[in-house]
Amino acid sequence: MKIEGCTALVTGANRGIGLGFVEELLAEGAAHIYAAARSAEDAATLSAMGDGRVTGIVLDVTRPEQVAAAAAACTGVSLLVNNAGAFNRHTLMRAPDMGSMRHEMEVNFFGLVAMCRAFAPILGANGGGAIVNVLSAGAIVPVPEMGGYSPSKFAARAAGDCIRAELAGQGTAVTSLIVGSVDTRMAEHVKGVDKASPRDIARAGLLAVRHGLEEHDTDRHAVEVRAFLARDPHRLRLSMVQRMAKLQARWQAEGTGK
Numbered sequence: 001m002k003i004e005g006c007t008a009l010v011t012g013a014n015r016g017i018g019l020g021f022v023e024e025l026l027a028e029g030a031a032h033i034y035a036a037a038r039s040a041e042d043a044a045t046l047s048a049m050g051d052g053r054v055t056g057i058v059l060d061v062t063r064p065e066q067v068a069a070a071a072a073a074c075t076g077v078s079l080l081v082n083n084a085g086a087f088n089r090h091t092l093m094r095a096p097d098m099g100s101m102r103h104e105m106e107v108n109f110f111g112l113v114a115m116c117r118a119f120a121p122i123l124g125a126n127g128g129g130a131i132v133n134v135l136s137a138g139a140i141v142p143v144p145e146m147g148g149y150s151p152s153k154f155a156a157r158a159a160g161d162c163i164r165a166e167l168a169g170q171g172t173a174v175t176s177l178i179v180g181s182v183d184t185r186m187a188e189h190v191k192g193v194d195k196a197s198p199r200d201i202a203r204a205g206l207l208a209v210r211h212g213l214e215e216h217d218t219d220r221h222a223v224e225v226r227a228f229l230a231r232d233p234h235r236l237r238l239s240m241v242q243r244m245a246k247l248q249a250r251w252q253a254e255g256t257g258k
C-alpha cells in the first residue's frame with residue numbers, strides 16, 4: 001500500500017497517537033486526511049492544520065449514526081486508521097460495576113468493528129486499501145491492572161485477524177499494531193518507563209502498512225513484551241501476579257482501591 005497520494009481517515013485524531021498519524025500522513029504525502037474527533041471544536045482545529053489536506057470530522061465510534069455519516073461523507077478513503085481508544089483504569093474485580101469495562105469494549109472492540117464494517121465497501125471500491133488497528137501490548141499479554149482494557153484489545157486483535165480473512169477477497173490488508181508505551185494522556189500515570197513519541201508510533205505504523213505486515217510491534221516496550229512472552233510465558237504470567245500484589249498493597253496503603 002502506498003501512503004503517498006492515499007486518502008486516509010484517522011479516528012481519535014485530536015491528540016496523542018491519532019494526531020501523530022495525521023502529522024506523519026501529511027509528511028509522507030497523503031493526498032487527503034479525514035481527521036476525526038468527538039467534538040466540533042477539535043474537528044475545526046484539525047481542519048485548520050496543514051495545507052488544506054486535512055478535514056476535521058465529528059465522530060464518536062460508539063455512535064452508529066456518526067459512523068454511518070462518516071462513511072457517507074468520506075467515500076474516497078483507502079486507508080482507515082482505527083486509533084480511538086479508551087482506558088478507564090479500573091480492575092475487573094474491584095470496579096464498582098461493569099460500566100467501565102463495557103465502555104472499554106464499546107470503544108476498543110465494537111467501535112473498531114463498526115468502523116471496519118462501515119468502511120469495508122469503500123475500501124473495496126477504492127482498490128482494496130488497508131485498515132490499521134492501533135492495539136496494545138495488552139492485546140498479546142493479559143495485564144491484570146488494566147481491567148477491561150486488555151481483554152478489549154485481545155478481542156480487537158482477534159477481530160482484526162478475522163476481518164483480514166473476510167476482506168482478503170477484495171484486496172484489503174489489515175495490520176495490527178502492538179503498541180507498548182507512548183507519551184500521551186492515556187499513559188501519563190505511567191512513571192519511570194521510556195515512552196515512545198506519538199509520531200514514532202505513527203511512523204512505525206505507516207511503515208507496517210506500506211509493507212503489508214499483518215502485525216507489528218511499534219516500539220521498544222512492545223518488542224520487549226513480545227520477547228518475554230516467547231522466552232518464558234509462565235514467568236511472564238507470574239510477574240503479572242507479583243506486580244498486581246504490589247499494586248494492591250500500594251492502593252490499600254493509599255486508600256485508592258481501583
Ligand SMILES: NC(=O)c1ccc[n+]([C@@H]2O[C@H](COP(=O)([O-])OP(=O)(O)OC[C@H]3O[C@@H](n4cnc5c(N)ncnc54)[C@H](OP(=O)(O)O)[C@@H]3O)[C@@H](O)[C@H]2O)c1
Nearest residue numbers: 012016017038060061084085136179181182184185186187
Ligand atoms: N499511550 C500508550 O502508552 C498506548 C499504549 C498502547 C496502546 N495505545 C493505544 O493507542 C490509541 C491512542 O491512544 P493515545 O495513547 O493516543 O491516548 P489519548 O491521548 O488518550 O487519545 C485517545 C483518543 O481516542 C479518542 N476517543 C476516546 N473515545 C472515543 C470514542 N468513543 N470515539 C472516538 N474517539 C474516541 C480520544 O478523544 P477525546 O479527546 O475526545 O477523548 C482521543 O482522541 C488507543 O487505541 C490506545 O489504546 C496507547
